[in-house]
Amino acid sequence: MHSTKTAIAGTRDGIPVVAEADVVVVGGGPGGFAAALRARRDGCSVILIEKFDMPGGVHTSGLQGAANTGVGGIHTELMERFAQENCIYIADETVLPDWAGNPLSHYDYYLPPGSPFRRASFNPESAGNVMVRMLEEAGVHTFYGANFVDVRLESQGEEQRISQVIIDTVEGLQAISGRIFIEGTGTAELVARSGAPFVRGGGRQPETIETDPVNRPIPGGLLWIMSGIDFAATAAYQRRENDPSLSKLINAARAAGDIPPDLYRPRLAAQGVYGDHYIGHPTVDMSPIQGPGTFILWQNVPYEWALHMDDDAAHASRAKRELRRLIDAESRFLVKYVPGFEDAFITHVGRYVGVRDGRHPIGEYVFSIDDARQQRRFPDAVTRPMTKTFFWDAYTRYTFEVPYRCFLPKGVCNMLLTGASLSFTFETIFMVMRNFPWCTQTGEIAGHAAARAIREGITPREVVWREPLF
Ligand SMILES: Cc1cc2nc3c(=O)[nH]c(=O)nc-3n(C[C@H](O)[C@H](O)[C@H](O)COP(=O)(O)OP(=O)(O)OC[C@H]3O[C@@H](n4cnc5c(N)ncnc54)[C@H](O)[C@@H]3O)c2cc1C
Structure with missing residues (x-):
């Protein structure tokens, strides 16, 4: 007999609310996957929404299976699991x-x-299977084959907060409620639908975009x-x-x-x-x-x-x-x-055409090439100093830190950014700050921040970040 899931909190516009969690992650690429796992392990109830049939994003559904040396945390754990399970x-x-x-x-x-x-x-298909299992083992509630299409917003002072995301499933549109939402789409789709500011991919930040046709x-x-x-x-x-x-x-x-x-x-x-x-x-x-x-x-x-x-x-x-x-x-x-x-x-x-240069959200801090060139340090650094090669600058290696504020979009108080959708300028993202290991670290940082905010009953913006996670 066919049965329809009972809506947990009524309907609005005929769209049933089918689930709720402390933390809702939209998109299960390296950023969203690590965010979901970390927030769950840090004690939150977590829902992950993914439009394909497994997490991993570009690296599984998109077939980009380059395996790297572990950089710590969930990324190292992943590389070890892939090796143990003969995926490498x-x-x-x-x-x-x-x-x-x-x-x-x-x-x-x-x-x-x-x-x-x-x-x-790593074999993208078997690695995807391992990632599915890791989320299950941790108790993350996953929605696969669910396409995020919209948000419901409420005003909070001068800002907005997301109350629900709308997904498109085999049952039609459904709503999912949450306290904190994590951007993991790889193209800042959650940011765009929420009305938070961003710069379109393919160009410079607002101050120079007019001169960059x-x-x-x-x-x-x-x-x-x-x-x-x-x-x-x-x-x-x-x-x-x-x-x-x-x-x-x-x-x-x-x-x-x-x-x-x-x-x-x-x-x-x-x-x-x-x-x-x-x-x-x-x-x-x-x-x-x-x-x-x-x-x-x-x-x-x-x-x-x-x-x-x-x-x-x-x-x-x-x-x-x-x-x-x-x-x-x-x-x-x-x-x-x-x-x-x-x-x-x-x-x-590949299940999808990977986007190398999607929207660039504008966060509380926009990390620019100058931050790398000046080798800046920040009181709210999310990692210890990182050394990366900048192809733009004749392959120069810079050592710098990334502030937690790059994870906080302007305008929406209960969202955190991850992966290729951090608040970075295009020169710093391309070929430098959008690789698999770093994207996984960003997810873990966002998941940890979300869990702290839930525990302390505050917004991600109010989290005081003083210690690097890596
Ligand atoms: C073609 C290509 C080649 C690359 N090569 C390399 C490489 O060799 N080495 C390297 O380290 N990095 C490489 N990168 C970069 C790296 O893969 C990405 O920067 C990284 O995967 C970004 O991680 P992410 O989690 O932000 O997003 P993604 O990996 O893009 O994952 C986003 C996830 O969100 C899901 N999603 C998106 N929209 C929705 C929606 N509306 N509803 C539900 N789910 C949604 C997607 O299905 C996907 O699973 C490459 C990228 C591309 C595009």
Whole structure:
């Protein structure tokens, strides 16, 4: 017999309230996952809302399974769990002697040819299973296949507070109540729906945006996996024909009409706000993953299209459609033309096109490139000083701290930010402060702050942060 869940607190606009918790996390990427786990372990009731079927975001649903050395806390725990549960695959020079220094290698192209290397990746599907279990073990109440679509706000003094989020499920729209809400969508969707301020991706902060007409986001990407590749045969071809970038094969296929013009495009150095660091595809871009003969491949949105996939539905749809088309063309080219790929086949295409440069929320503090250059320290630092390489500044390494205020959006008093949606300027996010380990740490910081606020009966803004968590 069919039964309908009883609404726990009545309905408004016909939308039933189906659950409530101390902390509601919207989006289960590295940021949202760690926030949910930490808040739960710190004693809160926690709901996590995720539109796909597992947490992990870009790194599981998006297939980006690069495994890093643990940086402490939940990130280290994750890497250890992945290793214990046989999710990690390590390729090195013994299995891929022609990999280091190969122009086709996404990560290891710059190494001296033939040198030792170690490329660790986790299997996105089995890693996602582990993450599902970790949330269950902790007692986080998860809603998968639930798309966050809106918020309900109440006034609190000059500010707003979120009382409920609305999700779209197989039962239609439902509401979830909470005391503190955590932004984990990777594109600051919770911020945008709440009316909190943000800067659109693809440009500078408000003071310079008028003089920066380019407004091109860093291209998003759809990752995909191919198995059955004999890379030794590919490398033998590269050597034999002196064709390290496969340009002879690409030119032949293009001349035969087998490659569309927008596949294997030249890089557009210095033609946009991201200068030389444009992500392009002059040739095949791949990395070993999951096991022998299996590689992940990158298909990025052409920079020239300037797609804002996070806030423009037509752009988002075009990205999905066109990147599928490019993956289809690329896979057919590889199998038909490239030695070593004759028996290769597609095993996965990412569940979504990852957004590298979504909205940048404006928080109580906006971390800028100057903070890194001045190597600033803050009384409310969330970690001990971190040292990172800034590609913008000729690969200079800066040591700096990040203040807790970057986690507090302006205008909404009961929300915390995480991951790629922190209050950072675009130069500090791209290629520096949006990696998996850091995003996981940000989630843990937000989850801990939320639990402190719940325990002390205050808002996240009133939490006095004096001790780094990492
Ligand atoms: C193509 C690409 C390649 C990258 N390569 C690397 C790399 O090699 N190494 C590295 O360290 N980092 C890499 N990054 C960066 C890194 O993956 C991201 O910065 C990081 O995943 C951001 O974490 P997050 O938790 O903020 O968001 P995400 O990982 O984007 O997770 C957001 C989660 O929220 C969910 N969600 C979104 N909207 C809704 C909604 N409305 N309702 C319900 N759920 C929702 C999504 O399904 C997803 O699970 C890459 C990013 C991209 C896009």
